[in-house]
Amino acid sequence: MFNWFRRQFNEKESSEQPPQTVEETTPVEVETTETPQTPQDDYLSWAKTAYQNIQQRKETTTEESNQTKEVSIELKAAEVATQTETKVPAWMRKSEALDKLKATAIETPQVEEDKISEAKPLSLDEDFIWSAKILADQGRSPDDISQEEIDWLKKLRQGLGKTRRGLINQLKAVVGQGPLNEDAVMTIESLLLQADVGIEATETIIETLQAKLKEEALPPEEAIAYLKTILQDILDQPLQNQNNDDFVPEKDTFNIWLVTGVNGAGKTTTIGKLAHLTQKSGYNCIIAAADTFRAAAVEQVKVWGERTNTPVIANPGKNTDPAAVVYDAISAAKSRNSELLLVDTAGRLQNKKNLMDELAKIRRIISKQAPEAKIESLLVLDATLGQNGLRQAQVFSEAAQLSGVVLTKLDGSAKGGVALAVAQQLNLPIRFIGVGEGIEDLRPFSSYEFVEALLNG
């Protein structure tokens, strides 16, 4: 099982594998050739090895592949049989062969169809190689890469396409021209502001870049590499005041994640995607439907609960107290030994004071009912709103003691630069990003991958 929070396969599972299959899943070794390889060759062979290992893992873990093997063994046996039956009259052999053909013709395509619907086709294409390079550069080994990681990086790259095409490509062109004159600085400034990077982060970027380029003339490639490190530093800066670098639900602890944000930001969708991600990463999860302000909100959470096979605690009554729902959810979580409770909250109340009071009340209930719990409070921000979203964020940061941000809808936005504004202006780390409405379209945030997808897509 691939643990998305730790970005590795869960250890428990690998040790549980019977020894016979271990032999089969032994990672493919990179072929060592005596001639020195160029970095491109290295990446390509890394990608090929990762590709082969993913294929191999798929074959050894899916039941379908066992069926295929059986069928192919049968087919071979049938072939042998026809070969040995040479003494049988020609007309008989023909019909027998036809029967066999019919039998296998029905069987084989079925297996293939199953396989296709079960797993997405994987091909060693440009997307795969790009994603593989990103993983290789982070020191990952080609034998513990999951296909999902490749799929995700592909999505991330596509999701950031609008921002990249609109602005970042031009930025690359300017930065890549050598020392920055005043014109260049102005161009960079306006490009960053258009991508909603925000004034503060834009200033930091330009100052740092200029200082470096005054020190030494960097060739275009290196100037861009340097720009990438500046962006990554800005994104990572808020992590310095956090003790949870990777946002991982702690094992053997009761984790409670409060999900806040204005209406339509994507809270409920994020909760659904998070429930899916935590379940499939090996955690036991439960949801509290504490947005009781709108009746439809509870129904929406329930749909996600069904989709992800996650229990949802809700109160069917009208205008019920959200804190009471959270109270019930904590009891339910404890009796089920849940490791993670996700709390959906209302995005809009009669006024700002009500909203803040309600969030404060929920937090009080949590502290009282689950003092041992590790509480995190996530603010969901719609990237398409750019800087406007940040202003709303201020209200929540006062009320909810935020520990991080979920940036949604990057796929529909040319304002992907807002990630940098979040880090710089709110001083909050981005914990997850959403690049689509689908269940797989949300993953933990990686500043490295984000910047690569933004500048090197």
Ligand SMILES: Nc1nc2c(ncn2[C@@H]2O[C@H](COP(=O)(O)OP(=O)(O)O)[C@@H](O)[C@H]2O)c(=O)[nH]1
């Ligand atoms: N394109 C895109 N749409 C999203 C994303 N996240 C959420 N949405 C959509 O945004 C809309 C509002 O989401 P919802 O979860 O109901 O927001 P809430 O009011 O904060 O709970 C829905 O139509 C979602 O499908 C995303 O990452 N990309």
Ligand SMILES: [Mg+2]
């Ligand atoms: Mg909602």
